[in-house]
Amino acid sequence: MSHIKIANTEHDVLDLIKNRWSPRSFSDKVIPENDLHTILEAAGWAASANNEQPWQYYYASKGNDGFVQITESLFGGNKPWAQHADVLIVAVARKTFEANQTENGAAMHDLGMANAHLLLQASALNIYSHMMGGFDRVKISETLNLTENQLPVAIIALGYLDEAEKLEEPFKTRELTPRVRKPLSEFVFSKN
Numbered sequence: 161m162s163h164i165k166i167a168n169t170e171h172d173v174l175d176l177i178k179n180r181w182s183p184r185s186f187s188d189k190v191i192p193e194n195d196l197h198t199i200l201e202a203a204g205w206a207a208s209a210n211n212e213q214p215w216q217y218y219y220a221s222k223g224n225d226g227f228v229q230i231t232e233s234l235f236g237g238n239k240p241w242a243q244h245a246d247v248l249i250v251a252v253a254r255k256t257f258e259a260n261q262t263e264n265g266a267a268m269h270d271l272g273m274a275n276a277h278l279l280l281q282a283s284a285l286n287i288y289s290h291m292m293g294g295f296d297r298v299k300i301s302e303t304l305n306l307t308e309n310q311l312p313v314a315i316i317a318l319g320y321l322d323e324a325e326k327l328e329e330p331f332k333t334r335e336l337t338p339r340v341r342k343p344l345s346e347f348v349f350s351k352n
Contacts, residue, residue: 164338180283181339182290184241184331186319190221191246195285199318200249202281206273209266214254215274218304221247229303230315235294238315241331242292245317250300251275253311271313282318290317 165181167173200217208214220226222245230248231239242248253271257264264270275291282289292315300312324335 164336167339167341170344176280176283180279181288183288183321184290184335185322185324185327186241186245186288186317187322189246189320191287191318191320195287196247196318199278199281199285199287203274203278206270206277208270208273209264210257212254212257212264212267212270213274214264214267215271216252216254216310217249217278218252219247219249230300233295233300233303234292234315235296238292238294241327242290242315242317244319244322245290246319247317249278249316249318250304250312251314251316252304252306253313255309255311267311268313275314275316278316286320287318288321291315292317 165179165183167178167181169178196219200219203215203217204213206213206215218226218230220230227248230250231243234242251271251274253267255264255267256262279289279291293313295312295315297312300306300315301310304312306312324332327335
């Protein structure tokens with residue numbers, strides 16, 4: 161089934177990028193702790209403005225209270241399938257620079273870079289990920305005791321791939337639909 165999710169690219173993109181996609185069907189297989197730490201460390205090696213590294217990750221594994229609390233913050237379109245992931249990670253951006261407490265305008269960008277590293281490292285380990293923006297930010301902030309300087313940006317589901325047939329609609333159809341992206345002509349503009 162995952163072969164239909166391999167990106168059909170116009171140019172010779174890395175296989176690691178072509179093969180990364182966001183499933184909703186996760187198996188019961190547990191991610192080894194060392195692999196999880198490898199995935200999280202990969203995030204830490206992303207580029208960041210002034211080497212600020214404004215990303216923070218809070219995670220919980222299935223079967224723990226923290227996992228249930230993170231799941232409870234998810235909106236209805238994510239909760240039915242995300243509760244079957246092995247790990248849920250909350251990606252948080254620290255909004256100010258540590259040195260002088262001024263606004264870090266690159267914090268969200270830098271967290272995005274770290275998230276991309278995380279997703280690709282997971283893919284390299286044959287662990288699948290699904291980013292979610294559909295969650296209650298106030299609720300998760302309270303659950304994690306975040307400060308005003310911490311912005312929860314995304315929740316990431318991690319796990320091993322399972323069969324699409326175990327999903328209910330509309331998730332099953334989404335799982336079985338080939339990936340598509342806009343062509344370069346729609347988002348790249350030369351000013352030469």
